[in-house]
Every structure is written in structure tokens, then in C-alpha cells.
Amino acid sequence: MTGNLLIPAFVFLIGALVLLAVRGKAKQILILAVPVIGFLYIAQLSPEATLTVPFLQYELNPLHVDKLSKVFGYIFCIAAFGSFLFALHIEGRLEHLAALVYVGSALGVVFAGDFFTLYIFWEFMAVASVMLIWARKTKRALDAGYRYVLVHIVGGLVLLAGILLHVHETGSLAVGRIQTQDISSWLILIGFMLNAAVPPLSAWLSDAYPEGTATGSVFLSAFTTKTAVYTMIRVFPGWEVLIWLGALMTIYGIIYAIMENDSRKILAYSIINQVGFMVCGIGIGTAMAINGAAAHAFAHIIYKGLLWMSAGSVLYMTGKTKCTDLGGLYKTMPLTLICCCIAAASISAFPLTSGFTTKTMILQAATSQHLTIIYIMLEAASAGVFLHAGIKFPYFVFFAKDKGLRVSDPKPNMQWAMVFFAFLCIAIGVYPQPLYSILPYPVEYQAYTGLHVVRMLQLLFFSGLAFFVFLGLLKRTETITLDTDWIYRKGSRLVVSVVTGIAAAIARVCDYIFIQFLPRHLAAFARRPIGTFMDAYRKTGGDKGPASAAEPELVTTTPAGVPVMFAIGFLFVLAFVFTMLFR
């Protein structure tokens, strides 16, 4: 074992161990200090920093540092700091512990130089993050958490299968660009796509994230999908299929977000929409597109975290999340409203906010590559973002019909966390150069040209007009929306009933043959070998002899036919094998 022993993940995992020993103020200081230490530690890491660990005949490399991994390292620490500040008031240890392990594992994936390390941290993320859902302690959260973790275990197994095949083919564990399209690369891609919530593998997100705790979902919104975006940038840049999947994701997220009634489900679908922009950028794969995807992930984590914070504040204060139960909160939650609007403007890419200086890079990259249809889809999606996350979410929660809820802004630590993220949204929008300077490739992009600004404003203002013109069609209903999770929520019941139905039918047939029909006739035959044939002859031939005495019924209450059939089959096989071997 040689090199830098402390990988960034360990900063958080050691923090998690220390957390077990402290309480009260010390606990609060600890959870705020860990992300700061992590950030500073990552900042001083140079690309030469490595760690190699021998493993079987391979070499693990849990510390791979370059500009790309550092960008994601920075933003994960910033997101962790803001989210822990938002959750500072939480009394128990479980949520903080889960969050520390979750963030640490995400950093473990980001700095993993080999697939084995990546996979281990990948699974840790799934297990740690589900605790943030279960911590809500409702039946719905419990159920959604189970579905979440099961889906992620399946996704993890697909990823593992892909990794094993890949290592078998190439003999290398190193995480790097894959260009050959074969079964192993597709399996790895599907594993990544599931965590990035690419439809149809996306329903776990909109199913589970809204069931998380008010503070836990802020963490959830940042790490799982963006870790997957990171791994895709690393392994699959320039895969054309991602261009189309990403563009479809952006539209898919919008259509569902418009239908949803639950405010946090709107935000969940809007994650799918936003990650779509990044996936599309990864598919385009040029330096500008990759820069755009990384920068957009950076900005997205902040404004999306802020949106989840404002929704979390509303949930924390009112206990409600459905648009049909909310409205009129602007009167008593001014700070939450203002921060929410800053986040809404950022996600919609209004000039002077972070979305404008980052997302437009991906659009520009599509233009440069003459991907006209993709460009149009992304522009349409940009308009739609304003529609669902920019207006619909704040409008129905803070304005619309006053539902008589009179709650104040949340606790001071929650307010400070929102102000911190709101500040970053504006800062990146006004002065994006520091962000541009840490991107993987040199940036030659000028966001603020007169034409860019005017067109974006036109697009957004008239999307807003469409919202109010069609407000009648957008009336909230007390409904849920079916997504692909139907397949395992309802479809599984169908499968179970079909399978049990078939099994029961087989059992009945076997029962009849082996328990009732054969034994009765064999018994009758054994008792009167000739008489049985005579009886049968009489029945068919019409020779009216005396009817045979009624045989005693062999009745069974349990369907024992199947085991008997298997037993008979097994004996036949044994006999066959025996004769083949010893003849």
C-alpha cells in the first residue's frame, strides 16, 4: 500500500465515527466542520496524489485526482455544509450519521480510480441514503424506502455484472473512458443510468425522494443523481445515445411535474428534467459540453438544494406538501418565499442567476455541433422548466388560494442555510469566472451577450404568460400520477397472482393425477389384477356385469401432488443415471 492514505471519503466516514461519541453543541460543530475540512482537504489535493492498494492480482486506486473529480468534490462538500446547516436542529444521531456516510460514499465514488472501489461506495450510498427516507417514520416512507433500496440493489447488481465482464475482457479495473459498445459497457451504462434517473429507470426518484424527511431530502437531491452524472462523464462521454436520452429526460420531467399535485414530487420530477440537460451534454461530449454538464451539475446542486429546503421548510412548519393543501404562505414566510424565488429563477436560468451561466453552455455546445433538433428540445425544456419549477411550485405553495395557514419562517439555522445557498445562486450568476476556472477544460464561453439575455428573457416571460393563460388547465387535483414504478407496485401483484394461479392449477392437476387417480387405480389393480380390466372392459363395452364395490377414497387436504410428482421424477432420473453409469 503506497501513497496518500487519507481519501476524501474517509474525512466524512471518520466524522461519522466521531459523531457516535459526541452530543449537543459538539455534535453541531462536528457536522459543520466535517464538510469544511473535506473541502479544504480536496482543495490541496494535487493530481499527483495517489493511493494504490494491491487486491488479488489487481491494483486498487481509491484516490484519483484531476480537475473533474475536484469540481464534484468541491460541490459535494458545499452541498453537505449547506444541508447540514439546514438540518442542524435535528436532535438524534441517525439522520446525521446516515448523511455523513452518504456524502462520504459519494466522495468515495468521485475519487475512485478503479471500478471495485467505485462499486463498494456506490452500494454504500444506496444503503446510507435510504435511512434519510426511513427517518420520516411514516408507513409511506417505509414502503417507499424499501422500494428505493430494492431498485438500487438491482441497479447495483447490473453495474457489478458489467464491471466483472469489463474486467474480464480488458484485464483492467481502472475507471476510464469506454468506447466499445458491448454487453459489459451497456450493463455499466444501465447501472449508471438507473442512478441518474434516466427514464424508464427513473421512477424510484419521484417515488422515494418526496417521502424523505424535511431535511433528509435536501441531501438526497444532491448526491445520488449527480454522482451518476459524474461517473457518466468519466466513462461514457460522447455516447450518442445519451444525447437523445438526455433530451427526452428534460421533456419527460416537465410533463410529469405539470401533472403532479405534491409540491415535493414536482421538485423530484424537476431533478429528472435538470439531469437530462447534463446527460445530454455528456452525450455531446465536446469540451464545452462536458464543461457545461459539470458546471450545470455544480449550479444545480445548489439551487435544487435550495428548492428542497424551501419545500422542506413548508413541510416542517405546516406538515403539508400537497398543492391542494397549500397556498397563501407568502404572508407569513417571507424569507422562505424570497429564497424559493431565487432558486426558481436560477433553475429557470434567468440572467444574473446560476442557471444562466451554466445551462446555456450545454445549449451552446448543441448549437456548435449542429444538433438542431436537440437544441430545439432543450430550448423547449428550458421554457418548460420555468413553467413547472419556476412558477408552478412557488405559485401554488406561496400564492394561489389562501388556505388559512399562518406559520412563520422556519428555525434560524434553516433560514441561514437558505440564505447561504441563495447567495451562491446569485454569485455564480453574476460572477461565474471562479466556477469556470475549476472546470475540466478551459472555458471560452461568454454567457452575457445582449442577444443571449434578450432571447432568454423572451422565452421565460412568454412561458410565464402561457402559465397564466392556461391556469384553468393547471388546476390542482387530489391525484397521484402513474410512472414506471407501476410495473413493480401494481404489476408485481399481477405477476404474483398469475404465477400463484398457474402454480395452483399445476398443483391441482398433479394432486388429481398422483394422489387421487393413480393410487386409486393402482390399488384397485393390485387387489384384483384381472377384475380391474374386466371392469374397464364392461364400462366401455356395455357388458352389464355387477358394478365393482366402491373403492375407499384417497383424499388429501393439502396439494401434495407436486412434491409427489417431483419425487417420482427424481426417482426416474436417479434410475436413469444409475443405469447409464453402471450398465
Next chain:
Amino acid sequence: MKKEFDWFDKADNLKRLRIFSYILLAASVLAEFIVPSHGAEHPWDRIPGFYALFGFVTCAAMIIVSKLLGQYWLKKDEGYYDR
């Protein structure tokens, strides 16, 4: 007791807000004639107000599509999965 902030509940204010919004809409289209138009990259970039129209039409389309999808297929009552 402090008087509640209810600016958005007053009809007068909403009317002012509406007029202000219309001015913004018009200004965003008119501004296109003022800013330098070099850097046009798509054929439609030279059509004044194209992005305004595009934004409105695509949003209208998305609203209608999701309304239809919801109405006839995807929207279910909240107890759907509990049955």
C-alpha cells in the same frame, strides 16, 4: 398586533402587477431591436420575437399534452396503490 402583509390579495395591486407584466413582455420583444444582432447562429435567430412565440407555444403544448395524459391515463386517485 402587526398587520399582516397581504399585498397580493388586493385587486388594485394585482392589476398593477398585471400591467407591469404586460410591459415586461412587450419590452422583452422590443429589446431585440436594440441589442446588436450579430452572433445569430440559427436560421430563426433573425425572426424578431421568435423566442417569445416559441416559449409560449411550447409551454401551451406541454400543458395540453400533460393535461390529456393526466386526464385519460396517468392521473389516479390517491388511494390507487393501497388497493
